[in-house]
Amino acid sequence: MNDLSVRLMNCFSEVFPGLEKNEIFQASPRSIQKWDSIATINLLTIIEEEFGVSFGPEELERLTSYPSILEYLETKDRTSQFEKE
Amino acid sequence: MKLVDALRILREAPHNAKPFLTFLACGFTPGHLQTFLAANLQTLLPDRCVEVTTGLYGDIAGNIGQIDTLDGEAAAVIVEWSDIDPRLGIRSLGGWGPKQLEDILRSLLPQLNRIKEHLQNASARHQVVVSLPSLQIPPIAFTPTWQASSFEQELEEEVARLGSWIVRQPNLKLINSAYLTRHSSGFDRFDVQSEVLSGFPYGLSFASRLAQALAQLIINRVPKKGIITDLDDTIWRGILGEVGIEGISWSLERRGHMHGLYQQLLRALSEEGVLIAVASKNNPSIVQQALKSDRMFLSAKDVFPMEAHWGRKSESVSRILKTWNVSAESVVFIDDSPMELAEVKATHPEIECILFPKDDYKAVYLLLTNLRDLFGKTSITKEDSIRMESIRHSAIFKESVDDPFSADDFLRQAEAKLELSLHKIPVDPRALELVNKTNQFNLNGKRLSETEWQAFLGNPESFLLVAEYQDKYGPLGKIAVLAGRNVDNKTCVEVWVMSCRAFSRRVEHCCLAYLFDKFASEEIILDFKVTEKNGPFQYFLSEFSPQPSALGLRIPRGSFIAKCPARFHSIRELNDE
Numbered sequence: 001m002n003d004l005s006v007r008l009m010n011c012f013s014e015v016f017p018g019l020e021k022n023e024i025f026q027a028s029p030r031s032i033q034k035w036d037s038i039a040t041i042n043l044l045t046i047i048e049e050e051f052g053v054s055f056g057p058e059e060l061e062r063l064t065s066y067p068s069i070l071e072y073l074e075t076k077d078r079t080s081q082f083e084k085e
Numbered sequence: 086m087k088l089v090d091a092l093r094i095l096r097e098a099p100h101n102a103k104p105f106l107t108f109l110a111c112g113f114t115p116g117h118l119q120t121f122l123a124a125n126l127q128t129l130l131p132d133r134c135v136e137v138t139t140g141l142y143g144d145i146a147g148n149i150g151q152i153d154t155l156d157g158e159a160a161a162v163i164v165e166w167s168d169i170d171p172r173l174g175i176r177s178l179g180g181w182g183p184k185q186l187e188d189i190l191r192s193l194l195p196q197l198n199r200i201k202e203h204l205q206n207a208s209a210r211h212q213v214v215v216s217l218p219s220l221q222i223p224p225i226a227f228t229p230t231w232q233a234s235s236f237e238q239e240l241e242e243e244v245a246r247l248g249s250w251i252v253r254q255p256n257l258k259l260i261n262s263a264y265l266t267r268h269s270s271g272f273d274r275f276d277v278q279s280e281v282l283s284g285f286p287y288g289l290s291f292a293s294r295l296a297q298a299l300a301q302l303i304i305n306r307v308p309k310k311g312i313i314t315d316l317d318d319t320i321w322r323g324i325l326g327e328v329g330i331e332g333i334s335w336s337l338e339r340r341g342h343m344h345g346l347y348q349q350l351l352r353a354l355s356e357e358g359v360l361i362a363v364a365s366k367n368n369p370s371i372v373q374q375a376l377k378s379d380r381m382f383l384s385a386k387d388v389f390p391m392e393a394h395w396g397r398k399s400e401s402v403s404r405i406l407k408t409w410n411v412s413a414e415s416v417v418f419i420d421d422s423p424m425e426l427a428e429v430k431a432t433h434p435e436i437e438c439i440l441f442p443k444d445d446y447k448a449v450y451l452l453l454t455n456l457r458d459l460f461g462k463t464s465i466t467k468e469d470s471i472r473m474e475s476i477r478h479s480a481i482f483k484e485s486v487d488d489p490f491s492a493d494d495f496l497r498q499a500e501a502k503l504e505l506s507l508h509k510i511p512v513d514p515r516a517l518e519l520v521n522k523t524n525q526f527n528l529n530g531k532r533l534s535e536t537e538w539q540a541f542l543g544n545p546e547s548f549l550l551v552a553e554y555q556d557k558y559g560p561l562g563k564i565a566v567l568a569g570r571n572v573d574n575k576t577c578v579e580v581w582v583m584s585c586r587a588f589s590r591r592v593e594h595c596c597l598a599y600l601f602d603k604f605a606s607e608e609i610i611l612d613f614k615v616t617e618k619n620g621p622f623q624y625f626l627s628e629f630s631p632q633p634s635a636l637g638l639r640i641p642r643g644s645f646i647a648k649c650p651a652r653f654h655s656i657r658e659l660n661d662e
Contacts, residue, residue: 004495011089014089014092014093015092040090041116041117041283042088042120045088045117045289046087046088048093048289049087049088049089049289056278057282058279060282061379071462078426
């Protein structure tokens with residue numbers, strides 16, 4: 001597991017304490033009962049704090065599961081590394 | 086505070102503890118502000134389980150109106166421009182043209198008056214803290230944004246008028262907008278995307294800062310009590326022993342102005358009841374002469390005790406703490422030498438040691454601001470203005486009564502006068518202040534919020550006795566508070582505190598005797614609990630060998646009369662005046 005996914009898992013654990021690893025990997029509002037609109041705002045804000053990113057309105061609508069958020073962060077990370085090079 | 090920290094604090098709160106309910110009244114989506122407020126309150130109240138509830142979106146007046154009906158202990162009200170008129174926000178498209186500006190101004194006063202009326206009702210039973218608009222007015226006026234318009238000036242003038250009213254109300258407190266400005270710039274406060282998409286207008290860091298300020302206003306922390314300060318390169322610029330009295334300075338022309346400002350603040354703090362003492366490695370006679378200079382802002386009479394010698398500063402601090410009879414944690418030690426600070430800290434780890442940053446103008450200014458925060462209080466009482474003098478007199482008094490053979494003789498000639506009042510209304514802020522800061526002569530260590538205190542006093546069975554003392558050595562002000570209930574010929578005392586400055590004067594005996602007489606009680610029952618610090622109270626109790634009962638410790642009238650030592654006080658009752 002890479003550093004990004006570990007940090008993202010920690011964010012999920014802060015908002016949804018008690019989730020097992022495998023539950024986090026598949027986490028979405030469908031699989032987690034406590035994932036309501038407030039949890040969405042808390043989760044995305046914590047991710048913004050942790051990764052120094054800022055989600056626009058489209059991303060707020062699209063990023064509704066662990067895999068989708070991880071993919072977004074990995075793409076962001078690759079882009080910023082490419083820009084550095 | 087980061088959001089992740091706030092969520093963690095709330096998750097780890099003691100969920101079975103006594104709840105602390107707070108209502109957050111705002112017209113916007115409370116969002117992270119609610120989380121941050123709860124987390125900040127939880128940090129300040131680690132033994133309670135904080136819960137923050139909120140009202141309806143878009144109805145600030147209605148939400149404030151709800152406070153009156155709630156059982157919570159406190160309420161926070163956040164008013165933003167869009168609450169005054171939705172057209173002053175960005176979620177409404179009601180028009181920003183000249184006609185709308187006129188209409189907004191026309192509806193301004195009625196809406197502010199509605200808010201004022203609801204605040205007045207809400208504060209009748211609750212402590213309410215208020216934040217007035219902290220965001221910028223949107224670009225609604227026709228002037229360029231660098232030019233102030235009459236429209237904006239009128240809005241701000243009326244809101245400022247509401248603020249002036251709020252700060253004069255006993256149960257309302259207002260966030261200082263200058264404090265918010267110091268910690269966050271205007272544009273960072275506003276999160277446009279969040280406001281448009283979710284109706285929450287604040288940037289995360291501003292929400293955190295605002296919540297912190299609200300929590301601090303709700304939970305009045307106990308201010309520090311005393312400052313122990315160095316002299317050389319602190320009170321004045323220069324080393325007295327090297328340059329002499331003429332060589333030291335605190336004036337602008339001799340580059341000592343920041344020391345003058347420090348003196349000026351110490352003088353003000355002294356007048357506000359803060360204890361000031363000196364711990365300096367110096368020749369004591371030259372120090373006395375220097376402090377007598379009429380050019381000094383801080384004079385010898387503002388300082389007690391004065392520890393000027395060549396011994397260790399930690400020892401000076403120990404003696405000062407003993408004379409003041411305060412704990413190290415309520416004192417700040419200020420010195421320009423990191424070594425002296427470390428030496429004092431090693432002996433008194435609870436003391437807050439602060440470096441005086443000589444030659445750094447900005448750092449000295451920040452120190453002055455920090456001292457204001459450490460010693461700031463909501464109001465100044467009569468007792469604050471006489472505290473230093475009464476400690477000076479207490480030191481003389483204590484020396485005399487420590488000899489048990491002369492105690493009666495000494496007290497007989499002291500010309501002690503005790504004023505006793507059973508008035509519950511108007512609520513005396515000094516009484517609650519004493520209850521919440523007294524440790525040593527304290528029946529049970531109980532601390533009460535303003536709301537709990539008001540609820541207690543509102544009970545028709547309850548009584549409150551406040552004692553004010555003076556003798557020929559000077560006044561001590563209001564120094565004792567007893568509160569409880571009268572039930573079936575029994576007087577049950579639930580709160581009893583007395584300032585340590587009044588020890589050895591038999592004030593406690595007079596208070597008990599007064600209760601027996603006034604309420605014709607056959608016994609007084611004390612809701613006593615041992616605390617870490619209430620040794621002096623335990624010592625007092627041991628005089629009467631009270632008997633345990635289901636309600637507390639019983640002191641029968643006969644037992645009290647038989648064992649009470651002589652009292653020489655002239656008692657004056659204030660109840661019928």
